[in-house]
Amino acid sequence: MAFYSEKVMDHFANPRNIGEIKDADGIGEVGNPVCGDMMTFYIKVKDNKIEDVKFKTFGCGAAIAVSSMISEMALGKTVDKVLKITNNDVAKALGGLPPNKLHCSNLGADALHKAIQDYKNKKNNIF
Ligand code: FES
Numbered sequence: 001m002a003f004y005s006e007k008v009m010d011h012f013a014n015p016r017n018i019g020e021i022k023d024a025d026g027i028g029e030v031g032n033p034v035c036g037d038m039m040t041f042y043i044k045v046k047d048n049k050i051e052d053v054k055f056k057t058f059g060c061g062a063a064i065a066v067s068s069m070i071s072e073m074a075l076g077k078t079v080d081k082v083l084k085i086t087n088n089d090v091a092k093a094l095g096g097l098p099p100n101k102l103h104c105s106n107l108g109a110d111a112l113h114k115a116i117q118d119y120k121n122k123k124n125n126i127f
Contacts, residue, residue: 004061005095007069012061017071019054026122028114032107037063039107041071041115050074050082055111062097062104069094070108079116085109 004012021042029040037059044052053074055067070090074082091097091105 003098004065005097007093007095008062008065008097011065011068011094015064015068017054017068017075018056020056021052021054024054024115026115026117026119028111028116028118030107030111030114032059032063032103034103035060037104037107039063039067039111041067041111043074043112043115043119045079045119048078048080050077050079053112057107059107060101060104062101063107065094066090066097066105066108067111070112074112079119083113083116085112 021044024042025045026043031038039057039059040055042054043050053071055071057064057067070085073085073093087105087109090108091102097105
């Protein structure tokens, strides 16, 4: 496990914001085509800011660490700011990921951005 940074190990062992929001304003789910793992994000938005965020990840340790880190990065930020967080930003915030685990970081931002899009569609009544 030496190839994982301390931050990755910390977020994997003690994931933040794990769970589900029953009355979520937006839900985003993505699957990783490389390994078949799944990640779902739930958000509550107030005054255009992420008031609450939760996730469920059926995936590897890196995917869980990525979900946990991006949930912390998003909390309290405006939805437009969160849309600018890239998969690369998350990997960087985790102190890097091993090259063969970089595909795992792709789920995080994609799933969260999808949840924001879902929120925006509902707000604008686009179904
Ligand atoms: Fe599937 Fe990491 S191996 S997300």
